[in-house]
Amino acid sequence: MNASFPPQHLAKKGYGKQMGTAPIRVGPSGVHGTGAFAARALPARTFLGFYEGRRYPAAQAAAMQWDGQLTYLAMLSSGEVIDGSDGGNATRFLNHSCDPNCEAFEDEDRAGRPVFRFQTLRAVAAGEELSVDYGLEADDGSTAADYPCRCGAANCRGTLLAPD
Numbered sequence: 001m002n003a004s005f006p007p008q009h010l011a012k013k014g015y016g017k018q019m020g021t022a023p024i025r026v027g028p029s030g031v032h033g034t035g036a037f038a039a040r041a042l043p044a045r046t047f048l049g050f051y052e053g054r055r056y057p058a059a060q061a062a063a064m065q066w067d068g069q070l071t072y073l074a075m076l077s078s079g080e081v082i083d084g085s086d087g088g089n090a091t092r093f094l095n096h097s098c099d100p101n102c103e104a105f106e107d108e109d110r111a112g113r114p115v116f117r118f119q120t121l122r123a124v125a126a127g128e129e130l131s132v133d134y135g136l137e138a139d140d141g142s143t144a145a146d147y148p149c150r151c152g153a154a155n156c157r158g159t160l161l162a163p164d
């Protein structure tokens with residue numbers, strides 16, 4: 001599988017111009033399914049991209065049936081949902097780790113629109129798998145055991161759910 005990064009429309013706006021070459025390569029993961037890897041050595045706080053995908057307003061998102069798509073959903077604090085399985089970019093392939101080398105946080109793009117911004121937490125070697133702490137919030141009564149983690153980190157907390 002190949003993925004071009006950054007997406008053309010972001011490149012035209014100048015996002016990532018300072019990066020030189022695309023930071024993310026997509027390939028088979030040692031952790032889970034498909035993963036994202038550093039295409040070159042990345043310094044700490046390297047901008048990796050925004051989480052792209054189809055956007056659903058909060059009210060519509062709350063009424064949707066998301067069976068089978070949960071892997072690629074990201075919810076903004078407004079309740080708006082971004083479905084990375086529809087028009088998403090390489091950032092959707094970052095797997096979870098309890099000891100991540102990247103972070104994703106809510107920010108605004110240049111148009112003032114809320115986005116999830118991905119960046120490295122520390123220097124990452126070329127070829128290293130990129131990961132974030134999903135810190136999932138379950139509001140449906142799910143328990144930690146419903147979202148088991150097998151990231152293999154020494155400090156693995158055993159679940160994808162956020163710590164209490």
Ligand SMILES: [Zn+2]
Nearest residue numbers: 098149151156
């Ligand atoms: Zn873990």
